[in-house]
Amino acid sequence: MVASYTDLLGRRYRGRLDQDADDFIGFAIDGVKRMQALIDDLLQYARLTNEANVAKRPVDLSAVVDDVVRLYGPTIGETSAHVDREPLPTIPGSPTLLRQLFRNLIGNALKFRHPDRPPVVHIGALAKGDAWEVTIADNGIGVQPEFKVRIFAIFQRLHPRERYPGTGMGLTICKRIVEQHGGTIWVESAPDGGAAFHLTLRASPEAA
Ligand SMILES: Nc1ncnc2c1ncn2[C@@H]1O[C@H](COP(=O)(O)OP(=O)(O)OP(=O)(O)O)[C@@H](O)[C@H]1O
Ligand SMILES: [Mg+2]
Numbered sequence: 642m643v644a645s646y647t648d649l650l651g652r653r654y655r656g657r658l659d660q661d662a663d664d665f666i667g668f669a670i671d672g673v674k675r676m677q678a679l680i681d682d683l684l685q686y687a688r689l690t691n692e693a694n695v696a697k698r699p700v701d702l703s704a705v706v707d708d709v710v711r712l713y714g715p716t717i718g719e720t721s722a723h724v725d726r727e728p729l730p731t732i733p734g735s736p737t738l739l740r741q742l743f744r745n746l747i748g749n750a751l752k753f754r755h756p757d758r759p760p761v762v763h764i765g766a767l768a769k770g771d772a773w774e775v776t777i778a779d780n781g782i783g784v785q786p787e788f789k790v791r792i793f794a795i796f797q798r799l800h801p802r803e804r805y806p807g808t809g810m811g812l813t814i815c816k817r818i819v820e821q822h823g824g825t826i827w828v829e830s831a832p833d834g835g836a837a838f839h840l841t842l843r844a845s846p847e848a849a
Contacts, residue, residue, distance in 0.1 A: 644673045675808075679796075682810035686795075689817050695735040697822075697846065702729035702739065702775070706764055709743045716751050726764040730773050733846045738818045743777075745811035746838050750779035752805055753836070771844050772824060778837035784830040792828065815840075 647669045655663055706726050710717070717724060724747070747762060754760040761780045766773050784792060784799070791797050793816045798809040812826075819826045823843035830836040 644677065647673050675802075678808050679810075682808050682814070686810060686814055686817065689738070689814065689821070695738060695821055697733040697735060699731050700734045700736050700739050701731045702743075702766070705729075705736065705740050706743055706747070709740060709747050712744065713747060713751060720751060720754060720760055722751055722754070722760040722762065724760075724762040724764075727766060729764070729766045729775065730768075730844065732773060732822070732842050732844060734822050734842065735818075738821065742815050742818045742840075745815050746777045749811065749838075750777060750781060750836070752807070753779070753781040753800075755781050755833070755835075768844070769841065772841045773844050774839055774841050776837055776839050778835060780835040782836075783833050784828055784836050786830075789828050789830070793826070 647666065651666045651670050654666065703726065706729060710724050710726075713724075716722070743764075747764075750762040751760050758780060763778045764776070765778075766775045788799055792799065793812045795813045796809040797812075798805075798807065816826050819840045819842070824841035826838065826840040828836055828838050
């Protein structure tokens with residue numbers, strides 16, 4: 642209701658009041674849109690918390706990543722990005738959640754690109770005992786050491802949203818998804834030298 646009335650005000654009264662009024666209505670419309678995005682993300686996160694035991698079946702991570710890369714096709718084209726992956730394992734998991742995990746990580750790698758170079762994103766995997774360590778590495782703006790932990794907290798963002806849009810829920814959701822697959826997630830980065838997100842995922846179904 643708030644959204645539809647601010648929208649109506651914007652459409653019906655633009656240019657009929659004064660410049661300040663147009664600006665204020667514009668701010669209200671932006672605020673409503675942002676609130677909607679936050680609520681959607683929060684709901685998604687809440688649902689995730691409630692599904693402690695997500696149904697798991699074999700998921701081919703290569704297929705998941707290829708699917709996500711296709712989804713970002715337009716962005717990849719516009720930014721002349723280069724995205725490649727090594728062969729990735731099949732692990733027990735939730736296809737929907739794992740897709741969401743890679744969507745945010747690959748999306749971040751493209752979004753937080755360096756202004757002076759086209760994005761290069763590499764996705765690889767290493768066997769580590771009974772787990773796989775998957776890495777999503779980019780050549781973007783990087784994450785300063787003091788923010789390496791904080792970026793996984795809810796609503797934490799390091800940049801103004803005018804420059805990089807988003808709510809700051811993405812990595813919080815990623816962390817939860819990884820934890821639900823028996824793993825952990827962390828970032829390594831040299832300032833200006835890109836960021837590498839590492840995550841572990843259980844390689845075989847957990848013992849009862
Ligand atoms: N690949 C990356 N390179 C540099 N900084 C990153 C990268 N990924 C995340 N960050 C930093 O961590 C913050 C949190 O990331 P997160 O994905 O949670 O939020 P977002 O992308 O800003 O918004 P959302 O994912 O909710 O749309 C980002 O705002 C950014 O500052
Ligand atoms: Mg994100």
